[in-house]
Amino acid sequence: xxxxxxxxxxxxxxxxxxxxxxxxxxxxxxxxxxxxxxxxxxxxxxxxxxxxxxxxxxxxxxxxxxxxxxxxxxxxxxxxxxxxxxxxxxxxxxxxxxxxxxxxxxxxxxxxxxxxxxxxxxxxxxxxxxxxxxxxxxxxxxxxxxxxxxxxxxxxxxxxxxxxxxxxxxxxxxxxxxxxxxxxxxxxxxxxxxxxxxxxxxxxxxxxxxxxxxxxxxxxxxxxxxxxxxxxxxxxxxxxxxxxxxxxxxxxxxxxxxxxxxxxxxxxxxxxxxxxxxxxxxxxxxxxxxxxxxxxxxxxxxxxxxxxxxxxxxxxxxxxxxxxxxxxxxxxxxxxxxxxxxxxxxxxxxxxxxxxxxxxxxxxxxxxxxxxxxxxxxxxxxxxxxxxxxxxxxxxxxxxxxxxxxxxxxxxxxxxxxxxxxxxxxxxxxxxxxxxxxxxxxx
Amino acid sequence: xxxxxxxxxxxxxxxxxxxxxxxxxxxxxxxxxxxxxxxxxxxxxxxxxxxxxxxxxxxxxxxxxxxxxxxxxxxxxxxxxxxxxxxxxxxxxxxxxxxxxxxxxxxxxxxxxxxxxxxxxxxxxxxxxxxxxxxxxxxxxxxxxxxxxxxxxxxxxxxxxxxxxxxxxxxxxxxxxxxxxxxxxxxxxxxxxxxxxxxx
Numbered sequence: 001x002x003x004x005x006x007x008x009x010x011x012x013x014x015x016x017x018x019x020x021x022x023x024x025x026x027x028x029x030x031x032x033x034x035x036x037x038x039x040x041x042x043x044x045x046x047x048x049x050x051x052x053x054x055x056x057x058x059x060x061x062x063x064x065x066x067x068x069x070x071x072x073x074x075x076x077x078x079x080x081x082x083x084x085x086x087x088x089x090x091x092x093x094x095x096x097x098x099x100x101x102x103x104x105x106x107x108x109x110x111x112x113x114x115x116x117x118x119x120x121x122x123x124x125x126x127x128x129x130x131x132x133x134x135x136x137x138x139x140x141x142x143x144x145x146x147x148x149x150x151x152x153x154x155x156x157x158x159x160x161x162x163x164x165x166x167x168x169x170x171x172x173x174x175x176x177x178x179x180x181x182x183x184x185x186x187x188x189x190x191x192x193x194x195x196x197x198x199x200x201x202x203x204x205x206x207x208x209x210x211x212x213x214x215x216x217x218x219x220x221x222x223x224x225x226x227x228x229x230x231x232x233x234x235x236x237x238x239x240x241x242x243x244x245x246x247x248x249x250x251x252x253x254x255x256x257x258x259x260x261x262x263x264x265x266x267x268x269x270x271x272x273x274x275x276x277x278x279x280x281x282x283x284x285x286x287x288x289x290x291x292x293x294x295x296x297x298x299x300x301x302x303x304x305x306x307x308x309x310x311x312x313x314x315x316x317x318x319x320x321x322x323x324x325x326x327x328x329x330x331x332x333x334x335x336x337x338x339x340x341x342x343x344x345x346x347x348x349x350x351x352x353x354x355x356x357x358x359x360x361x362x363x364x365x366x367x368x369x370x371x372x373x374x375x376x377x378x379x380x381x382x383x384x385x386x387x388x389x390x391x392x393x394x395x396x397x398x399x400x401x402x403x404x405x406x407x408x409x410x411x412x413x414x415x416x417x418x419x420x421x422x423x424x425x426x427x428x429x430x431x432x433x434x435x436x437x438x439x440x441x442x443x
Numbered sequence: 444x445x446x447x448x449x450x451x452x453x454x455x456x457x458x459x460x461x462x463x464x465x466x467x468x469x470x471x472x473x474x475x476x477x478x479x480x481x482x483x484x485x486x487x488x489x490x491x492x493x494x495x496x497x498x499x500x501x502x503x504x505x506x507x508x509x510x511x512x513x514x515x516x517x518x519x520x521x522x523x524x525x526x527x528x529x530x531x532x533x534x535x536x537x538x539x540x541x542x543x544x545x546x547x548x549x550x551x552x553x554x555x556x557x558x559x560x561x562x563x564x565x566x567x568x569x570x571x572x573x574x575x576x577x578x579x580x581x582x583x584x585x586x587x588x589x590x591x592x593x594x595x596x597x598x599x600x601x602x603x604x605x606x607x608x609x610x611x612x613x614x615x616x617x618x619x620x621x622x623x624x625x626x627x628x629x630x631x632x633x634x635x636x637x638x639x640x641x642x643x
Contacts, residue, residue: 102532144486146490152480152485153481155477164474231575232569292561307543312622351631359636359638361633393639406639417546
C-alpha cells in the first residue's frame with residue numbers, strides 16, 4: 001500500500017464513522033454532538049495508525065481501541081470518584097435570564113437534559129441559598145427542639161445518627177422554578193426553564209420521633225424551622241405535616257449531604273416547595289400560630305388578581321416536562337424518542353400524555369417504573385418525525401386526578417406580575433423544519 | 444420503607460427481651476431517647492424569632508428615626524442606596540403603598556409587609572448581609588424606625604420599641620389569603636383540544 005492509498009483508506013474510515021454516527025443518533029444536543037463526533041474521528045485516526053502498523057487491516061474493521069492496548073490509570077490509595085472528563089459540560093448553572101448583582105442569595109440549576117435516571121447526582125442537586133453556603137463542623141452542630149413542648153431537647157449529630165433512620169425517594173422543587181418563563185420564552189434550555197428541580201434518596205430521622213421525645217403540648221400547632229446559615233432562613237410549618245412525613249435528613253443518595261444541600265442536617269418536607277426544607281437546620285420551635293415572617297409574607301407568596309397575596313402555598317402541584325428533545329437540541333427525521341419527567345407534590349404520577357401538534361391532540365406516553373409517591377417519574381414516547389415543524393409538550397395527571405394546566409389556564413385565576421412562584425404549566429418546545437428545538441412558551 | 448424499618452427494629456427488640464409473643468405496634472420501646480434536656484435559657488441566644496402578628500418575641504430596647512439613619516448609612520446604604528431608594532445591589536425599600544392592584548406591584552417593607560415586626564425579625568436574623576446578627580436590638584429598632592419613616596408610616600420623632608411595632612397597622616395588613624389551591628381545573632382533553640399558547 002503506498003502512502004496515497006493509506007491516506008485514502010483513513011479517509012474512508014472517517015467517512016464511515018461519521019455516517020454511522022448520523023444513522024444512530026437522531027437526537028443530539030449540539031455541544032455534546034460535536035464532542036462525540038470529535039471522539040469518533042479520533043478513533044478513526046487511531047484505526048488508520050493501527051492499520052499502518054499491522055499492514056493488513058481491512059478498511060471495514062473496527063479499530064482496536066487504544067484503551068485495549070495500554071494499561072489504565074493507576075488505582076490511587078484513596079480517592080473520591082469524579083465524572084469522566086468527557087462529561088465536563090454537565091454542570092449546575094445559574095440562570096442567565098435573571099442576573100443577581102451578588103453571589104450569596106441566588107440559585108443554580110440542575111442539568112435535567114443530562115439526568116438519565118430518577119435521582120439527581122449529589123453534585124448536581126439544585127441550589128438556592130439566602131446568604132451563601134455555611135461551613136459547619138458536624139462535631140459542633142446542635143439541633144434543638146423547644147417552645148410548646150414538655151421538655152426542650154438538644155441533639156448532637158452523633159445522637160441523631162443513632163436513631164432508626166428511614167430512606168425515601170422524593171423530588172424537591174423550588175417554588176420559583178419557571179419564574180422567568182411565564183409569559184415569554186426567556187430561557188433557552190430545560191436546565192434554565194425547569195432546573196430548580198432535583199430528586200434523591202433522602203435518609204434521616206422522622207421529625208415525629210424527636211417531637212414525641214420532647215412531648216408536644218396540646219397548644220402546639222405550628223413549628224418554626226430555622227437554619228444555622230447567614231440568613232437564619234426560617235419557615236412556619238403546620239404540625240400535621242411535621243408529624244406526617246417530615247424528615248431530619250443527614251444524607252442524600254447514600255452519603256452525607258453536600259455542604260450546599262444542608263450539611264450536616266436539613267429538614268426535608270416531601271412534596272412541598274423547596275424552601276420549607278430548611279437547610280443547616282439548628283432548631284424547631286413549636287408555637288400555636290404561624291410566625292408570618294418575611295419568607296412567608298413578602299416572599300414565597302403568590303400575587304392574586306384582586307391585589308392580594310396567597311400565602312402558605314406549600315404543595316408543589318403536578319408538573320411534567322419533556323427533557324429530550326428540548327431547547328438547544330437538534331433532531332433529524334426518523335424515529336424520535338421523547339423523554340421527560342413528571343412529578344406531583346400531592347401523590348403519584350397516574351398518566352402522562354404528549355402532544356406533537358401544540359396541544360390539539362394528545363397521546364398517552366409510557367410511564368417508566370418505579371412510580372413512587374412525590375417522586376420524579378420518567379416517561380417515553382416514540383414517533384416518526386417527517387421533518388415538518390411541530391410543537392411538542394407533555395401533560396401529567398396525578399393520583400388525585402389533577403391535570404397539569406397551561407399558562408393560559410393559570411393566568412385566568414392568578415396574577416402574573418413580577419417575581420411569580422408556582423409555575424407548573426405545560427412546557428411547549430417548538431421544532432423547526434431544520435430540527436432545531438426552541439422554547440415556545442409564549443404565554 | 445418507614446414501616447419496614449420500624450418493624451425490623453421492633454422484631455429485634457422483641458428478640459432481645461426473650462421472645463415475647465406479641466409484637467409491639469408502638470414505637471416507644473424501640474426508639475432511643477438521646478435528646479439532652481435543656482432549658483429555654485440554653486437556647487436564649489438562638490431564640491430570635493418574632494411572631495409578627497402581635498410582636499411576641501420582640502426584645503426590650505428601642506430606637507429613634509435619627510439613630511436609625513446613622514445605622515442605615517453605616518450598615519445598609521452600600522447595598523440598598525441612599526435613603527433606601529435602591530443601590531448597587533438591591534432595589535428600593537421605599538414607596539409602593541397602593542400599588543398592589545397595579546403592574547408592577549412595588550414591593551417594599553412599607554407596601555408589602557402585613558405586620559411591622561417583620562422588618563425587625565428579618566433585619567435581626569439576616570442583616571447586614573456581610574455580618575448578620577451583629578447589630579444590637581437598639582440598632583435594629585432604630586433602623587426599623589428609619590425605614591418605616593421613609594415609607595411615611597412612622598413620624599420623625601417616634602421612639603420605636605416592641606409595643607410600638609406591635610401596635611402599628613400596616614397598609615397591607617389585610618392583603619393575604621391562605622392557600623386556595625387547586626385553583627385551576629384543567630381537563631384531560633385528547634383530541635380537538637384548544638392549542639397551547641405557542642406561535643405554531
